[in-house]
Amino acid sequence: MGLIAGFLMPVLSANTLVLMSPFDWVRAPYKLMQSISKYHGTLAWLPNFSYNFCAQKIRERDMAGVDLSGLRVLTNCSEPVKWESHQAFYEKFKNYGLREETLNCSYAMAENVFGVTQTPPGTLPKVDEIDREAYINQRVAREPLAGKAVLKMMSSGRALPNTRIRIFDEKGKELPDRVIGEIALQSDCMLTAYYNRPDATEKALRDGWYLTGDYGYSLDGEIFVSGRKKDMIIVGGKNVYPQDLESLAYEVPGIHAGRAVAFGIEDEKAGTEEVVIVAEVDSDDEMERQHIADALRRHVSQNSVIALRHVHLVGPKWIVKTSSGKTARSANREKFLQELTA
Known part of the structure; x- marks a missing residue:
């Protein structure tokens, strides 16, 4: 994501690129907002953690004169996305010109160079309210029952036009909507092999599908990511x-x-x-x-x-x-x- 979208793409398209060290950002997160305002930034990508971090750590005094109205898309990516994080971020910065529809989500990886899904620009990410107990204990995203605890899952978007996505169980059987399994993809830009790693290639590729190692579920074409298989x-x-x-x-x-x-x-x-x-x-x-x-x-x-x-x-x-x-x-x-x- 960082190399392709955050460096090569703007360089090749001759767009202005502003880079900030993540270590500087952690020490002074308000500098991100000030930079977006100063350089009239329109696109940015952040992991979910940073939405909470910015909402919690940035003080009102550091936002004096900041204008975020020029942002077209701020994409949540690199880890499972949380509805609560988007809400906290929007509530914190809406008075500085941030539009709610600016907050998008994406699921991406180097193996697909680089995007897999994206919230359609100008729309809000889909939110699926599910039964928390069934999700945690049964691994299904069932609609909530009356009186049961609810979990709000936020979609990472829909598959990009050149990409197909399926959800498989451990035996390689395709799963229906709302059943959690491993996310697999197929596209015209995905990897053909891992360099000098035939063992890793054999594990990752099955019948033309790339097994991502991520768990999630689908619903009406939207992809909801749960977490990493190895974790x-x-x-x-x-x-x-x-x-x-x-x-x-x-x-x-x-x-x-x-x-x-x-x-x-x-x-x-x-x-x-x-x-x-x-x-x-x-x-x-x-x-x-x-x-x-x-x-x-x-x-x-x-x-x-x-x-x-x-x-x-x-x-x-x-x-x-x-x-x-x-x-x-x-x-x-x-x-x-x-x-x-x-």
């Missing part, structure tokens, strides 16, 4: 997706969106994995931290198939992010294990 945690034979647990964590008072990470650690005695949730909190008060940890355990245990035991509350900036702002799940797991054995 899945297996607890007592049950598949648990860390993104689902993180979403539950964000519902607990004291834990902010984008500031929690879930992963699995091996329990040799039990012969399975145990789930760990690390969450950043602002409070240093031990009693308040204990209250947040207990609330997190209860909320996750009541709304998922696991009984959460391992909660690790930390201070701000503990969680490791990639250079693009995404949560580095494996790096956070290693950091946790190092602290555990120190």
Whole structure:
């Protein structure tokens, strides 16, 4: 996404390109808004995490004179997209000229050079309200039942004109709408092989389809992305997706969106994995931290198939992010294990 859309495309089309170091942005996120205003930016791409980060961290005093009305498309990409993140971002910046229909979503990858789906410009991303329990425990996106908890899933858009998408189960059978499986694609611009990696090529390509390693579901041509296959945690034979647990964590008072990470650690005695949730909190008060940890355990245990035991509350900036702002799940797991054995 960054190389193709954020560098080569504007260079080849002779459009003005403004680059900003992600490290500078993290230290001073308001500079992004000031740059969009100063250079009359029309297109930008951000991971979902940054929508929450900007909404939480940018102060009104740093937005003096900022005008975002020139933005045509601000695309949420690079990780599963959240409706709540869009709402927080829009509410924060709507008074500075930001139009709600500017906020689009995309699903993209280098293997398809680069786009797969996109919200049609000028429209709002589709939102699907589903039964949270069925989604987490049964892996189906069923319409909510009366009195049941609801989860709002936001679409990553529709397939681009040159791309076809299917959802497969583990045996390669195509799945119908609203059933979660692995996203597969076929296009005239996708990879033919991984360079000098015949093993990876054999795993990724099946009968002309590229298996993305991402889970999701389809609905009326819209694609809803759930998370990465490699991030899945297996607890007592049950598949648990860390993104689902993180979403539950964000519902607990004291834990902010984008500031929690879930992963699995091996329990040799039990012969399975145990789930760990690390969450950043602002409070240093031990009693308040204990209250947040207990609330997190209860909320996750009541709304998922696991009984959460391992909660690790930390201070701000503990969680490791990639250079693009995404949560580095494996790096956070290693950091946790190092602290555990120190």
